[in-house]
Amino acid sequence: MSDLLGLSTLGRVPAASRPRITPGDAGAGIVHLGLGAFHRAHQAVFTEDAMAAAGGDWGIIGVAPRSVTVFDAVRAQDNLYSVTTLAAEGLSTRVIGALAGVRHAASDPDAVVALIADPAIRMVTLTVTEKAYRLDPATGRLLLDDELRGDLESDRPPRTVPGLLIRGLAARRRADAGPIALVSCDNLPANGHRLRGLVDYLAAATSLTDWVAGNVTFPGTMVDRIVPASTAETFAVARRALGVRDEAAVSGEPYYAWVIEDDFPAGRPAWEKAGAVLTGDPRPWERLKLRSLNGVHSAIAYLGALAGRETIAESLTLPGMAAMVRRFIAEDIAPSFTPPPGVETIAYGEEVLHRFANPAIEYRTVQVATDGSQKLPQRVLHTIIDRRAAGATPRWGIMVVAAWMRYAGGLSDDGRALPLDDPLATRIRARLAAAPGTPAGVVEALLGLDTVFAPELSGDDTVRELLVEWLTAFDKHGVKATLAGMEASET
Ligand code: CS2
Secondary structure (H helix, E strand, O other), X not given: XXXXXXXXXXXXXXXXXXOOOOOOOOOEEEEEEOOOHHHHHOHHHHHHHHHHHHXXXXXXXXXXXXXXXXXXXXXXXXXXXXXXXXXXXEEEEEEEOOEEEEEEOOOOHHHHHHHHOOOOOOEEEEXXXXXXXXXXXXXXXXXXOHHHHHHHXXXXXXXXXXXXXXXXXXXXXXXXXXXXXXXXXXXXXXXXHHHHHHHHHHHHHOOOHHHHHHHEEOOOEEEEOOOOOOOHHHHHHHHHHHOOEOOOOEEEOOOOEEEEEOOOOOOOOOHHHHOOEEEOOOHHHHHHHHHHHHHHHHHHHHHHHHOOOOEHHHHHOOOOHHHHHHHHHHHHHHHHOOOOOOOOHHHHHHHHHHHHOOOOOOOEHHHHHOOHHHHHHHHHHHHHHHHHHOOOOOHHHHHHHHHHHHHHOOEOOOOOEOOOOOOOHHHHHHHHHHXXXXXXXXXXXXXOOOOOOOHHHHOOHHHHHHHHHHHHHHHHHHHHHHHHHHHHHHO
């Protein structure tokens, strides 16, 4: 008898852990690009709860763009997988039945194009990470590289996410399959707006402009849940809770939130019944979350990794770290924007620190540290730009950028290798290799990355001097002592 999670073994799973809908009952209504842990622990859960509360054919076809591991695992389990909630006071596991199917874009892109053209599909949601949009992080403009140009100018099957979308939309128009919403669920600023800009650009190149204007919407969203990468422990916990193996298990913190712009021309699940907030303008929420949660996450990740810490929660216990982060929030982040009505940024920041400190979440510093060139602009640099425009000197934000620059050098303070997992890694390494290894040399070399640092930053002498100052302190004392010294000077 199989011991793998699936329709035939679901009866062995404790009743309280079974899906809240009957798997396979709902027809597919959503195509989701990006089958990573975040989607499985976030939008898929909201969508299952919405269908459980109000019905609707909103089953999700999950598309894995490149990696085949999750695709294979979910397919072998009849589209079932589990989510374990990691609360400090205990764990709970539930099987999710919201996936109606899976596809693998790299080996079968035409199937994805055909799905986007299917009238039953009324929205495409995306969690493909910042870099897949191929937007210049500093300006938000599209970066047309050879791969994307190939998707636009030839008939070969599309290889990029923008290529899949535009081919899918062209096929949808040909099929006269009706309007559709494209919903970015990535941590980009004004993500709906950015996705619209991208599609509009590609539509103009493919004579789709009028059809897109009349048939496609781009609701913006703010997504939030801390979902660490699954480990052997995640699978072991799922097995204990379910009584069967789950090779696609994920886990996440108890907190989860979703703010969505309500602009769906062909309907949507009743997500509000699952706790989501439907709104006219999610952008104040996005800004709050990107700067005060993700910006602080990145700060702790770079500083913690340099100080030799494995996880975010461990890094937070470094002497001086919580004090530094609180000053970053209070002195730089909070004054840089107006939060949504009724929200106070400092109180929000305290809640974020509480969430980061959850000992049950082992979120690795090097995981948050990936793709820094794509993440820093919206998480930290926009705060610095806004504070500089107001005549202030955002010391703590600049300290975070200095930590990223040191991290890019590839070594922690005690000489351990740190992975530079970044689409610009080759450029970053080349620039560092060609520059003197002094703090001023490193700053000069990396500020020259013009897709990361807008001219108002790279041309700002105060920013440059402070970066050199922080890197000098890190060189002399290390990150740990720099943080600890800050705390000592406070008291
Ligand atoms: C994190 C996010 O890995 C990262 O870059 O900052 O994935 C973060 O955990 C989520 O955005 C929380 O909602």
